[in-house]
Amino acid sequence: MDALITPFRDALVTLDRNGAERIFQQALASQSPLAAVEQLVVPALELIGQDWHEGNIALSQVYMSGRACVELVERVLPPGDPARKNPLPSAIVVLNDNHMLGKRIVYSVMRASGHPLLDYGRLDVERLVERALADKIRVLLISVLILPSALKIKEVCARLKASGADVRVLVGGAPFLFDDQLWQEVGADAVGYSAAEAVAIVDRWMDEMQ
Numbered sequence: 001m002d003a004l005i006t007p008f009r010d011a012l013v014t015l016d017r018n019g020a021e022r023i024f025q026q027a028l029a030s031q032s033p034l035a036a037v038e039q040l041v042v043p044a045l046e047l048i049g050q051d052w053h054e055g056n057i058a059l060s061q062v063y064m065s066g067r068a069c070v071e072l073v074e075r076v077l078p079p080g081d082p083a084r085k086n087p088l089p090s091a092i093v094v095l096n097d098n099h100m101l102g103k104r105i106v107y108s109v110m111r112a113s114g115h116p117l118l119d120y121g122r123l124d125v126e127r128l129v130e131r132a133l134a135d136k137i138r139v140l141l142i143s144v145l146i147l148p149s150a151l152k153i154k155e156v157c158a159r160l161k162a163s164g165a166d167v168r169v170l171v172g173g174a175p176f177l178f179d180d181q182l183w184q185e186v187g188a189d190a191v192g193y194s195a196a197e198a199v200a201i202v203d204r205w206m207d208e209m210q
């Protein structure tokens with residue numbers, strides 16, 4: 001799979017959609033859809049982020065690459081699993097920023113694994129706290145990809161805690177990959193680095209919280 005990452009990245013940044021599609025299909029021939037997404041799409045987008053950070057490509061190329069990946073990934077994400085194992089109200093949200101693909105993947109994989117959760121889309125702190133309290137959310141998944149959004153999680157956790165809500169917060173996204181202490185600094189209960197980890201952590205919490 002590793003050998004496919006660079007050609008896939010190259011196809012994305014040169015807007016070669018057919019090439020990207022071909023390589024994605026090649027990955028799907030030997031991997032499950034989730035493994036293809038996490039081992040090919042995610043690392044290729046990380047390389048693209050790095051390229052942009054180093055000034056080698058334009059933001060428009062990052063944008064087009066993100067869009068192409070959304071289209072490829074949407075087609076293979078699993079549907080919800082009717083065998084529910086999660087009776088506690090749960091939700092997922094992107095806090096403030098505009099990076100939606102990670103949340104989309106985690107949402108689908110959670111649902112496919114028997115955790116039906118509300119999709120709050122993208123909210124700011126104020127509206128997230130309001131909604132989580134109104135829905136009596138017990139497990140809240142927050143996805144962020146830029147550091148300023150990650151730092152805002154601190155306010156969400158503090159306000160939920162101050163209201164006396166019995167809620168656990170699981171966070172994920174790029175800033176937590178760059179700094180492995182950050183999740184504790186923002187007051188979250190756990191961090192996950194992939195959709196599969198999100199499922200494992202929430203599975204464990206469900207046993208502990210019943």
Ligand code: B12
Nearest residue numbers: 049063066097098099100102143146147172173192194198
């Ligand atoms: C595509 C992209 C964009 C696209 C987003 C399109 C879209 N609609 O999603 C566009 C072009 C809009 C964009 C804009 C910007 N971006 Co950008 N972007 C990226 C890029 C290249 C890929 C992101 C992505 O989709 N990855 C694929 C997904 C599937 O991966 P993921 O989100 O990490 O999710 C996985 C895991 O993290 C985890 N996960 C995610 N969420 C959660 C939640 C939970 C609860 C759990 C358990 C797990 C989990 O599971 C997922 C599946 O494996 C990243 C590079 C990177 N290293 O991530 C930069 C990156 C995130 N962007 C960055 C920046 C700086 C920006 C801009 C500020 C640039 C600018 N100057 O305008 C703007 C900000 C816009 C905004 N306000 O949000 C920086 C952030 C640096 C930082 N830490 O602050 C990065 C890291 C690039 C870099 N190396 O500098 N970007």
